[in-house]
Each structure stands twice: as structure tokens, then as C-alpha cells.
Amino acid sequence: MSALRQLGSSSDGILSASVSKAMFETIARNILLERTDCTLELYEGSGSNWRLTKSGTPGNIGSFEDILFANNDMEDSPVIVALFPACRESQLYVGLSFLDMTNRKLGLAEFPEDSRFTNVESALVALGCKECLLPADCEKSIDLNPLQDVISNCNVLLTEKKKADFKSRDLAQDLGRIIRGSVEPVRDLLSQFDYALGPLGALLSYAELLADDTNYGNYTIEKYNLNCYMRLDSAAVRALNIAEGKTDVNKNFSLFGLMNRTCTVGMGKRLLNRWLKQPLLDVNEINNRLDMVQAFVEDPELRQGLRQQLKRISDIDRLTHSLRKKSANLQPVVKLYQSCSRIPYIKGILQQYNGQFSTLIRSKFLEPLEEWMAKNRFGRFSSLVETAIDLAQLENGEYRISPLYSSDLGVLKDELSVVENHINNLHVDTASDLDLSVDKQLKLEKGSLGHVFRMSKKEEQKVRKKLTGSYLIIETRKDGVKFTNSKLKNLSDQYQALFGEYTSCQKKVVGDVVRVSGTFSEVFENFAAVLSELDVLQSFADLATSCPVPYVRPDITASDEGDIVLLGSRHPCLEAQDGVNFIPNDCTLVRGKSWFQIITGPNMGGKSTFIRQVGVNVLMAQVGSFVPCDQASISVRDCIFARVGAGDCQLHGVSTFMQEMLETASILKGASDKSLIIIDELGRGTSTYDGFGQCCIAFLVFLLQVC
Template identity: 40%
Template sequence: MPPLQYGEAKNANDASADDGFCSIIRKLPPTPAGTVRLFDRGEFFSAFGPDAYYVATHHYKTQTVIKKLGKISTSNPDGLPAVTLSHAVAQSFLRDALTTKQLRIELYESEGGKNSSKWRLGKSASPGNLGSVEELLFAHTDMLAAPVILALKLSVKEGVKTVGVAFADTSRQDMGVSEFVDNDLFSNTEALLIQLGVKEVLLTADEKNADYDLRKIRTLVERCNIVITDRKRSEFTAKDVEQDLNRLLRGDLQASTRPEFDLKSAMAATSALISYLGLMSDDSNFAAYSLVPHDLKQYMKLDASALRALNLMPDPTGMGGGGSKNMSVFGLLNRCKTSQGTRMLAQWLKQPLVNLHAIQQRQDLVECLYEDSELRDELTTSYLSKMPDFHRISKRFQKGVANLEDVVRVYQALLLLPGLITILENGGQANDKWPELIEETYLVKLREYSSALQPMREMVEETIDLDELDRHNFVIKPEFDETLGQLKERLEGVRDQLDDEHRTVAGDLDMETDNKVLHFEQHSLYGYCFRLTRKEGSAIKGKKAYIELKNTSQGVYFTTKALKALTDEYKDVTKEYERKQASLVKEVVGIAASYCPVLETLNNVLAHADVIASLATSALNAPIAYIKPTVTESGEGSLHLSEARHPCLEVMEGVNFIANDVKLERDVSEFQIITGPNMGGKSTFIRSAGVIALLAQIGAFVPCTTATVPIFDSILCRVGAGDSQLKGVSTFMAEMLETAAILKGATRNSLVIIDELGRGTSTYDGFGLAWAISEHLATETRASVLFASHFHELTALAQEIPHVQNLHVVAHVDSKPDSLTGKEITLLYKVEPGVCDQSFGIHVAELASFPTEVVKLAKRKADDLEDFSENPDAANTTATTLSPAAIAEGTALVEQFLNAWASVAPSSSVPAPAPTEGEDVEMANGEGEGDAEVERDYAALVKCFAEYKDRFEETEWTKKVLEQTY
């Protein structure tokens, strides 16, 4: 980390200046929520107040960097907290704040110099609107995530909710629109946000919080960890959008003739988007944007829960193991060599295909590079790794901020195209269909682009001095322009005269020109001048021909009238040369800008090849190589995975992953309930299936030995509570919101993954909900479902519905007398057909080193509440013959009975004597006293049972339980 600049800053400002600055800071309006404010102080940046603490805590990771400014007074009792950041540190902090932390930033600038008392907001940016700081933050760093911003307009007519959206990626100058009907939970809106990777959403301001539907959308957007920006309702009108689009869009087609213009809600959202981004105020945006419609149905639908449950993307908060890149599917697969490839891979993961032909085409390309190692290595090492981000450079061309270095970077990349075409023409010969596929996907386009860009190559060779590149000088050839050539000759003539003057002075002083005693150098203040060592400085004394400039510890600086005149002439000619070159550079950049459309399409082809190579490389480098899955049409075939593995978990150090088969057979076992011990592998099993299904639909290879995957129209998940409580949403409410979205959005061709539903409420309510939801999905929706549950009673559903199958994770149990539970559990992580007949929660607690007293108490209470049959089938007989309502009524009565007994049992009211120090816990209650206590408890139980016996006989479930007991 670069050193702090505080010491330098403090020296430059005295205490009175600090007091004045503190006064200025306090008079500014408060920093808005979710915003960090920095001040550009020239040589460094500063943050003050709460912003200083945020920078210190989240970036420097220490508060020792905080200084207190100003004199201590009534108005300033503790001083103003301040942190300073060098330019490099500020750029790093701002990049992280905008692209990872999802914060807004404000940069204040002085209106009149370093010590001015007037400060104004110079630049502001948000996660989806980086335009004003893009050059500051990404001039020398690739942008790895697209800053997509979306405006949303909701219209409700006769109860029908129509959502119109407009979205843009300003870094690529792409714009899109979509309009669709949505349900009460706005499931389609959520899927769209995930597909596009939206960073910021513009919504209509609702100061009174009176719009119920808008409030639901706001909650949904927040749940997706997306920044919300409120805009005035008047901005969401399509009044001027036609003329704005006519100026912004490429091509001659009028906006009103485009089919997208008929999407009225989407056009209203487009107007708000254009206004917020300020696109009309920048001439470089005119005729630069594309407009495309976005069809939700062209991709698999994913919800925010699926994104988290399947660990598709790195955790932006850094929580949940986000530190290792292999903890996310994106991090694991990302072997891309270019930033555009990295962005496209993220896009593919959020937009799995539903078109079988497109999926198979990607698969065949991955297979080609998977098998042809020579082509793969040469493509990635010799070509893709040397390709710049043409989108970023094109935008610099269009904005007029590019320089000759940008032009040369493009030129050097264009020189690689013929070789790239050659290796692709010679590759993939092992399979007859691969050359044709490579030709269609890459070669046709690359030849076209190479030919179209040939004039640009020639232009660069004619105008830029390529011989100077080795010295990192980017200059125009002097012979390219007659005036520039004349100025170059004048400069060289002045340099020759300077050398002559050096030799003349050396001869007069009887010294050599080897710069050992008489130094000839260019000074920042005096220009060209001479310097003698202090020892030889007396050589010029008394000589009128020499003009002494400065006497320092480094020596005596002096000049001559002739040298002074030559220095002035050299400066004048140099300025004239630079002005002329700058005008020529502007012309060259302008010509280069005309090739932007071709460069951007070339960029897409290279990004596609990069992602394909990345998928092939990651498939080969896995602990066990991935295989090419067989993908079938939606609604046809079943999900069959042999020895399926979770791609992220199998690469973790110290993990010996146990593979499992997955067989979701349509109409036979399409709904599977998985039970078993905690930590036994239920969650991993169901998530592995979800990840593999998604990988298959992006065209990737999958971690199995064989795989057949039908095309799913959506993957919907209910797994874990995440950080809902941090947002004021209870665990149970989060469960219900996500489950409601599944019930509304799931179809016959969806894959639904549910893990431990019902944990957020009481056992009886949780079981009732789990049963009802499962029954609805299994009978009404008929989706493919993997349901991991701790409710063993739920397995009774298989007796009522033919296509419900029970699976369980296997645990091996041995007798262990010295264990508090009397058993030793070994988790085998294998999934097999059938029902797990008991829970191993107490055994797992013992493995986790729970306190002995806690484990003993849990065992005693478990023995009180459960009596598992030796025959697992018999234990489930009662549950399989009664309705969920009858079971719930019976279990509630039993709970009431146990509470009544506990209230009168002596052991519940008389605490056991505490063990003395060093005394064994089991010896704390003497054997005699323990026996007496059991007798008293038993007597209380008999009495309580007699009081409840009639009610047990009248309740269907408890009656059957008693019949099996007698």
C-alpha cells in the first residue's frame, strides 16, 4: 500500500488553515446515506467525519490513520476526524467502493486553488453511472464487471401489472428495453435483474411510501443487493424520448419506426435513464449507442436466492468464504485472459441458454479446445493474452481522450490477427464437425474484421514512428507532415549548436566533454546549462563570458549568452513541434475512431473465444476432468447424473469429495425428499445438481462421469436465510417470501431446490407448511424438486404421490459405551434410496465438542420425546395413513401433555446439586438420590397420563400411536 500523505499535507497547511477548512466542511450538507465524500486537495485526497472513519476501517483496516484537525473548542470539542489518501490509494478505494461495496461517491473540488474557501461538487458517481470517473479509475486498470443501470416504470391497469424497463451499460454504450406482465411477487422483474447483472435501479420517488406495489419492488431490489436511486415521477415520461433516441442511436433508422418504440412503459423508463446519465450533454454519445430488445424467455430464469445458493458469483461483502476465488463458480471457471472475456463469462453464468442448438454449439467448441491442447495453449498464450479491451479503447477514441499509445495498442493487436486466423484454420482437425464450427463462429468474422481494419494498420505505419516504440516514445513520424519535418530539422539543428557550445566552453576551460567535471544538463528551471563541481567552480570566476546561475552543494550552475539564446530557441521550437504533433495526433485518433464499430464486434468475437477456452481449461484442470453432458429439449428426458460432484467443494484443500448419483426421473421420481443427519451432505447433494444443470445450459462441461440434463426454464431455490436479518427481515419471513416466489414462478419444466424449509417457526407450523408446499409442487406444479428436510414425517408423502421418492444420506453408527449417547456416528456422505429413521443431531453436537452437560440434557430430553421402532417401516405407519392436519393435531396434544408433566415433575422444579470442583459430572447426583428422583418423575407421569388418557383416545393420531405401543 502506498504511504500515507498526511505528513506532507500537514506541513503545507498551518493550524489556522485547518480551522478554516474545518469550518468549510461543517457548513456542507450532510453526506447522503450510502455515499462516501472525498475532497481533491491537489496532491492528495481527504475524507472527513464519518467518511474518514469509513475509509480508515474498510480500506486501511485501522483507525490509527485518523488525525484530528482544528483547534479544540466548544464547536469542535474533539477535532474533525480526517484521513488522507494518495492518488493511487484513492483510486483503489473508489474502485472498490463503486464496483464491490455498491456505494455512491462524491468528489469535491476547490474553486480557486489549494487554500480556497470555496468548494463545489466536482464529480459524482454511482455503481451504475461511472461516466464521470471512468477515466480516473480505469485508465490503467481493466473493468472486470459491467456497470449496468436500469430504470423501471410500473403501470397497473385493471389489476394487471406491466413492468417497463430500460437498461444501459455506458462503458460499452449499449442500451436495451423490455416490457412484460408480472405477478404479485414480481418474479419476472427479479429474473431480469439477475440476467442483466444490474448494479443500480432507478425508481419513481415515493416520499409518502403509499404505493404498495412500488414498495414491493423496492424490497425485491434491496434483496438482490442492488443500489436504488429515486427519481422524480416527471422524469418517467416519454415526451422527448423520440428525439433523444434519434440523436443517441447508431444508424439512420428513426426511433419511431423501431418496434421497441411501441413499448410505452419501457420508453418512459428510457427517458428517465437518459436524463439520469446525462447522455444528451456529451456529444461523444451521439450516434454511438445501440438499442436492443431483451426477451426474458431466451434465457433460463434465476432468482436472487438461486444466485446465492449455487454460489455462482463471488460474495461482494467478503462474508461466507468469499476470500478464495474457488468459493464461487465464476471464480473457479474464470481462466480468461482478457477483461472482456471475464465480463462475458459472468454474463453467461447469469444467462443460461434455453435453446438446444445454441447450447450444443457451445459444447462442441468447448470440446474442440478440450481435446486439442495445442490449439488451446497457443490461442490463450500467444494471442488472447495479448489482446487489449477494445471496448474501453473505442470509448476513449469516441470521447477524444485517446492518445497515440491507445492507437499503437490497437495496431499491435491487429498484427496478431493473421496468426490467430492461421492457428484456427489449422486447429480442430481431429473431428470433422469442428473445422466447420470454427469457420462459422470465428474465422468468417475474423477474416472480415482483419480486412476491414487493414487500412487502420497502414495508417498507423504511415503516421507513427514505430522505431521509437522500443524506447516507449509514441510520436508522429516527422516525414509524415512537411511542417513537422521542418520543425524536426530545426530541433536537430539547435541540438547540434548546443553540442558545439558545449565543446566551445570545454575548450575554453581546458576540460573534457565527458561530464565528469564539466556537466552539460537540462535543468527544470534554467533549461540547458552547465554545472561545475564546487572544487572546480573557481574556473569561471572573473570571466565575463560566463553567467553564474546558482551555487549549491551539488556545484556551480552557469550559462553563456549563446547557450541562453539556444535554450530559448529550443523551447520555442519544441513547443511549436508539440503543438503540431498534437494536432496530427488528434487527426490520427479521429481516423481511428471511425473503426470503433469494427473494433467492438471484434471484441465480442475475442471475448467469446476467451470464455470457450476458459471453460475448456477449467474442465481439464479439475481434480477429476469434467465431461460433456447430453442436453435434451425442455420437457423431454430426465435429469441423470452419475457420480456428480460439487465443482467448488471438490477443489478445497483437505476435502475428499464423495460423489453421488442424481436421478430425477420424469413421472417416476421427479420430486425427491432427502433426509438424514446434520452435516451429512444433504445440502451439498441438492446444490450440486443445481450447479451442474446450470453449467450444462451455458454450454460448459460438468463434474460427473456421465450426465443427461433436460433444459430447465428456471432454477428456483430456497436455501438459508442469508443476511435477511441485517435488512430487517426475519428468517421466517425470508423463507416465506422466497417460497412464495417459487410457488408463483415454478413450472413443469423448472428445477426447484429447497433446503430445510420451516426452520424459522415452530416445529408444527414448519412441518405443516413443508407438507403443504411439497404437496402443491408435487401435484399441481409438477416441477422437478430436490427437497432436503429435517422433518422425517414428510417422507410419508411418497405413500400418497407415486412420483415422490425418498432418499437419505447414510451414516454408520457403532456402539460406543464411553460416549454420552452410547453410539459413535460416521458420516459417509452417500445418498441412497429410502428413509432415514432417526436424527443424529445430538451425535453431531457431541462431535462438535458441545459441553458434556448440554449433551446429557439433550439426550435425556430426546429419550423422553422419541421412541424409535426397531422397524423403520413400522415407525412410519401412523404418519403414512393420516392427513397432515390429523398428525399436527396429535403432536400438538402430545406437546401439551409433556408440558403439563414437566410442570409437575420434581426434576423440573428441584435443580440437581452442582458438582464440586474436580468432581465428575456423572457423580454429582448420587446413585440413590438419582433413583428416587426417577421414581418421583415416573409417579408424576402416571398421574398426568391418566388426566390426558380420554383426550388421547379421542384424537386419531395419538390413538394409533397408543395402539402400536400397547
């Protein structure tokens, strides 16, 4: 990086620094993917004339996707959430709307809320929110400080907008342009909400969805239910090490890093990320996932066969997204064709399975794949590609329209072939003239210099006299000498001119092919959903069988019955570290007997690890994974709340003890008799007597009464 210098000579000038392209890409990834306190704007120009060409936020990275993921997988789908708090008859309500631009999805929800905004916190975690829109001038009776604390704790960028931006006028009409299908179901959905419509209008305006006609007819909208998944607060996400952190020494430090054995490029990682933040509550759904994992665990050939095929699948979601860009070319079309052409092999592998879960595999995976592979769906796209694109040129790294697809292209292709034949004949004649073997000693290359001959320095010394007399040396490098003559230069110029005409002629045809390919988006989206789920489930099986001590399938019971019994349980991340000989522990939470437990012991005795591993095992089970235990029986929990570690917040005038009390208050407001609550050393922010006597005991008594 160079030294700082000022852009502009007036007092309004700003400090700047010149960086390399690689450094800029690193900075962009840091701002948009890791930090949540900055936005990024890209200007182009010189002198005093600069114009904004790109802008991005952690929630809206679309403009910078090509930079961010040129050499990296897209592991998460950033979501923007808009909130509108309102107070009616002394009850606080929150209207929520979210936008997932990667998956082109909108959602709405509204719900009563407590003073600590515990429901909002759970929703931000479950949705994977990266940015939150909030009206700058809410009702004065509503204290927004706790909400702002929640947004900060969830590591979400807060963007305040004018209250006037939260409008619902003409909302149904606007949505009718971008939502796939009829507008009537959209009207029926909107009629169910009072407070969520303003946030939805704010999202449409903020993301400028209506300004981009490639969005038209490509979005879906849904009603979001907070009770569909296990609720997690931000403290639980940190305590259980669910997400990867900057300071992780290796990938096994986090639950995501440990469980990520996915093969597809990006798709499986994003789904795993979402599943870890949205553990299931329905016993049947959990058992369906566990059945699939068991099938893969018991059949290594099935698992390995799938892994080999899934490794050849590109990121279908992102390729589909690329088709909708106005600058799209043939590359995503071809890659989609190549990736989806692997599906018959995946079907064949799944069809060979004849175990006890064959019916589930057929209904869950085979039937959807067969439906979307039909001739009137993927078959039509396959025919388009095979007819319109010259697949033989892919070996040369070129994406061309087939000359058979257009008569004008056919004529130009014939002319190009004639010139190519002349160039190849000249190659043979030149080799004979210099007494060199074709290709082995004298090579013909095509690049930025056009068509040129190349030979090694050793060969150049042998023919130097003839070379300097009849040929023109263009370049001398370590890898050899490049040269040409008048005939080759004329033929190369002819070829470049014809190729330019060919490229111009095919540009319109390319646009038509890309546009028609975009109409198959629904096919690709369904393929991506099936393949990414297969990828994550086989990843769970691979983890369960490859650990030092294999994982076991947990027995799942409904939340109002059964107990939590973990025999020989281990912490999956800790036991995966090198040099660690983990000592298993039993945990027996029995209703009416040991449903509530206090763990005591000396420092460094493993108390914190034990309570964390209980939460991790329950989370993994409800995600649908096997668990690191000798035997496990788990009653489904509706949420996991955690208070592990504490720190003060001096900027807000909050001491360590006060911070503990605020977090504890949030737990008490959100917990139910079906919750799993993990508390580590409550009250240590003050004296031992006060912390244990006045705080800890009072909290435990109240918790026992509530839960």
C-alpha cells in the same frame, strides 16, 4: 488518514478527512464497485469556493473510470435499469428499460408481473444491474414494498425520480441522434411498447446522453426478451456462489473466480460475468459452445497457442471507449493498432485446426475476423496509423505524429534532430574531457530536469576537481550525480522550446487522427466480441483439463424431454480447495420416477453441498462449459430458484419464518414444470412440528401440483 475536521464555519459545514491519492482510489472502488448504497461526488476548489467536477453512481462510473481501472481490470459492465409499474384491468404490468454505458447499448421490455415481482428480479440478475430508477409517486393501488425488497436483495442502488421524468415525448427524435443507423427501425421498435417508453426517457435524461456529442451515432437499441436465458433469482446467485464475494478466502470460492482463466485484459472477464448470469436455453446454442470447448480440450496446442496470443491483447472495448472522449490522445489509437495486429496470428492458429469442429470454427470465428480485417475496414485504420504516427518513437515511450504526415512537423522535426545531434556530440566531448567512457561511465539522460549528464558517485570522486571547476552539479542521489554545463543547458533549453512547438503543432493533428480513428469503432467492437468469446471458451477448456479430476462434456436435451442424471458429480468450488478430498455423488432426476427428491441425513453430512452442486452443474452446462462429473445428461431448465439459508429483517418487521414464506411465495409464483428448485431446510425458522407439518408439506404438495 488524518483526523476529521470541519469544512466551513457555519452550521452547514461538513466533516472531512484528508487522504492520500492511493486511499482515495481505494475509497472510490469501494463506493462504486462494491457497495450499492452510496454515490460519489468530486469537488475542486478552496475556502468557500467549491465546484462539482465529477459525479458517479454504481450504475454510471464513466467519470471515474480512469481512477477505478488505472491498475485493475474492468470485470463487469455496470447497467442502469429504469422501471415503471402500472396496473391495467386488475393486472400488474412493468415497463423496463436498461442502459449499458460501457457497451453503449439500450434495451426495452414490458411484461405482466406478479405481486412478488419475480420477473423483475430475474431481469435485474440477468442484466447485471447496479442501479435502478423508480418513479417516486406510482399508482397508489400498487404495493411497491415487494419491488423495493427485490431491488435490495439484488444488491442494486435504488434511485427515485419524479414521475414527470418518465416521459416519452420526442423520444424517437432524441434516440435518432444517438442510435447508430437509420431512425426508422427505432420508430418501429418504439411502436411495440406502451409502458417501457417512459423508463427509456428517464434513462436518457438521468445519464445525460444527449449532452455529450461523443454519444451521437454510437449507441444500439434492442428489444429485451426475458425468455432468452435461464432465469435466476438473487437467492440462486448467492446459493450457487456465482459472483465473487468480499469474504472469499481465494478465487476458487466463487464460480466466477474458478472459471476465470481468461487471458485478455478485462474483455473476457466481463463476458464470463455476463454468461454466468445468462445461461442459455437453446439446445443448439449450448452444443455449439460445447463443441468449441471440446475442440480446445482435444487440441492442447490450439489452446496454448491461443492463450499466448490473447495475453497480448489489450482491453479493446475500453480503448474504443477512450477514443470517444474529448481528452483522448494517441495512446489508445496505438494500443488498438498493436492489439488488432495480433489477429492475423490468431487466425493462423485457428486455421491450423483440422478436427471435427473445423467448420464451426471457420463460421464462428475465422469468417468474422477475415471480414473485419479486410482492406476497406481494419486495413484503412492500419494505413492511417502507419502513416500518421511515428511508430519508431514508441520504444522511447513517446506517442508522436510522424513528421512525414505534416510539412510543419517535418520542419520542426529536422530542427529537433539538429539539436539532438549537437547534444550527442557534446556527450562525446564531455566524456573525453573527463576521461570517461560514453554511456558506460557517463550517461546522458532526458527528464524533468531537461538533458543532464549522470555518473556514479565512485566516478565523481575521480573527476571532482574538474567537475567543480567547469560544470554545475544539479543533484546528488544514491544512483549517482547529475550535472550539466552552459553548453548542455543552452542546447537543452533549445530542445525544450522546439519540442514545445512540436507538441503544440501536433495537437490539432492528434485531434484529427483520434477523431478519424473513432469512426472505426464498429470494427473494434466486432473484434472485441470475437476475441472475448474465444477467450472465455478456451478458459472453459483450460479449467476442464487442469482440475484434479478432468471435467466431462454433458449431453444436453430439450426441456420437455430427457432427465437430469449426474454420475460422480462434484462441487467444482469445493473440490478446488486445498486439502479437500471430495467424495463424488450421483444425482438421478428421472421424469415420473424421481423428478422430486427429499435429501435427509445427519448434520455435516453434505446435504447442502449436494443440492448446491446439482444446481451448479446444471448452470455450468447451460453456460456451455464441461461439468465436474464422470458422466452427465441434463435436460435444459428454464430457471433456477433457490431458498438456502434464512434471516430476519427487523427494520421491515419480518421474522425469519416470515422471510422464508415470502421467498417461498416468490418461487411458487415464478416456477414452471421446466424449473430447477433448490430448497434447504424449509421451515426451520419456526418449531420443527409447524415447519415440517404446516409449511414444508403444504409447499411440496402445491409444488407437485404446479410443476
